Amino acid sequence: MATSFSRLLSSRRNLGILSLVGAGSVTAAFLLHREHVTAGVPVRRRYPASAEYPDLRKHNNCMASSLTPAIYSKLCDKATPNGYTLDEAIQTGVDNPGHPFIKTVGMVAGDEESYEVFADLLDPIIKERHNGYDPRTMTHPTDLDASKIQSGQFDDRYVLSSRVRTGRSIRGLSLPPACTRAERREVERVVVDALSGLKGDLKGKYYSLTQMTEQEQQQLIDDHFLFDKPVSPLLTCAGMARDWPDARGIWHNNEKTFLIWVNEEDHTRVISMEKGGNMKRVFERFCRGLKEVEHLIQERGWEFMWNPRLGYILTCPSNLGTGLRAGVHVKLPLLSKDARFSKILDNLRLQKRGTGGVDTAAVGGVFDISNLDRLGQSEVQLVQTVVDGVNYLIECEKRLEKGQDIKVPPPHQTFIFCDRMKGGWFCG
């Protein structure tokens, strides 16, 4: 932890911070003593914490489950060095009580330091959301070696397309809920500059949302690449749609198999995809592309937000660790009508969505099937889980076609997290 912040101190932006010493007071002192994160700008408070504590009685989200008055009281006067506060972080969860069946997270990070300053609230949320993963004691494995994937080619008669996505944040710049226009534009500049260095099958072009022609826009819509201004109140209440469409855009390679969204819900969303069932090739391109982009930004003095306890840092705590969703569009008309379908998916650690993405319904027996988990297992492990699971589902479908019976598989391996305190690998 100390190392990442000493890196911040040595970053070029420090010049602006040190110049504050003249302007004065407490703030400069806060910023110059940085062994560990301290609260940033003093927060105005006229009322005691008990008068400010949100009414969460009708709420069903992870934040509401974990935010006790005691924790609120402890954290409400704190701010990250960027000035991001608890009230801002939890606003989306206060404004969106949630659904009786679907438990949303209810909180976001405004910057990398949010995960430290508000750890008393975020750690239990992370634990609840990620199957008991305890950021205080455990280590998250990162593994982007695609060569380890076995049997990663699906039957094309069933799998229509394969896709892997993740997100990456640029260290030193605030996240979408909190960034200023200048920071957001800096993210765009850094990323677009790096992407222009990609070569070969990864060579591509950037389309800024503010500047694209009508023709370009239509093409991106036809390719299903264009993202819209968020309408979900989960996102808009967190402030992620401010200043739309400034500094937002889409980059994709000429072959349309590697795509990057800039400044949507995260600094970047990175997507590798293609028609058909060659998940291994999709993942191979994914890993290669990510490593290339990382290398290109490092050449320019930047890096991704990452640490050993949380893996890759993203806006929503649900996307920590790998931030990875690997999935396929697969035809399972018979299996999907079987009463055991949900249980099978559960045991395989997979989730189903309609082919329009999250919150849509399946059409014509075609489902979007992907991994449930994000944190505590590596990219290779999660993609292998999807590969094994989808192969199993296709086997079931084939058996049902022949009138044969299918079996519910045993639950996938219980979570084996690396526990630093206990000194090794233990079941979660």
Next chain:
Amino acid sequence: MDNINMHLTLKGLSAEEEYPDLSQHNNHMAKVLTLDMYRRLRDRATPSGFTIDGVIQTGVDNPGHPFIMTVGCVAGDEETYEVFKELLDPVISDRHGGYKPTDKHKTDLNSNNLKGGDDLDPNYVLSSRVRTGRSIRGFCLPPHCSRGERRAVETLSIEALASLTGDLKGKYYALKNMTDAEQQQLIDDHFLFDKPVSPLLLASGMARDWPDARGIWHNDNKTFLVWVNEEDHLRVISMQKGGNMKEVFNRFCTGLTKIETLFKERGHAFMWNEHLGYVLTCPSNLGTGLRAGVHVKLPNMSKNAKFEEILKRLRLQKRGTGGVDTAAVGGVFDISNADRLGFSEVELVQMVVDGIKLLIEMEKRLEKGQSIDDLMPAQK
């Protein structure tokens, strides 16, 4: 008071880098703001910490409409109008007919000064209504207030309103506590307000923590209604069926004055000054914050080519009966004063009363197939 805006200075990023792209925008804020102005204003904050970015966010996020000019900025507290006057004075001038930073606004809530208004023809005027807003000094406004402040505004308001007597005696319904039956009754009475959906309001942060500390108070007669913590601290509405605008305005003035006294007794004043009158969240509602209007049947007038011009000269505006942004149905219009600042309450209600009388006269002429040319008003 000139507090330094800590956050933006901390990041060491320049005004150029932060300046919003307003090239597609058509609102008052976008027409006035320049890079140099932004550069000066971004280093400032009100004592409660409201910044220029907070002021303009709604205008950045909502470029506007080619035909309808929105304001594009809001106040987070009373001091916003002082600390950011370099932006807000020209916006106020553009929105309020050239109102100058040196102008004084006259407040007149003496309903005896209204001439007539008790006899608007009920065959045409279906209902009469007067609304305004009030802010409680010392508390931040809806875009910026904390939950604690919003709750304090609610508590104070409930206490003050509970002291009203006679025909103003009434009851408070907190949005988060109301029963299904109460909710249905309020909907049937057309009193219940919803969580804002307009992006103009959402982008400024006014809907945070909904429905916490929001509620509706009304008197037993259902002729005097107060909204708590919707777009302003208080919205005060007097209304009744028919055309007796005088009675509506009378109750409006009496009720407001009583409420103000009750707040003062508890050590609280309304935000007011002699330049801007009553201070509200949106610069468009400064001065009187008053909209006096009627639902009136004008099917023939509405088809007349001169309708818009007549309204303009009378300093009136039309809306559909669903309120702002709705269309008229069955030739029934919501007609109200266009101005808010630079005219007193009595003057504005007088314009409505006189204007509606004239419009009804014109409607009757058109019904008989007669001309209205001799009735054309001069520009007020």
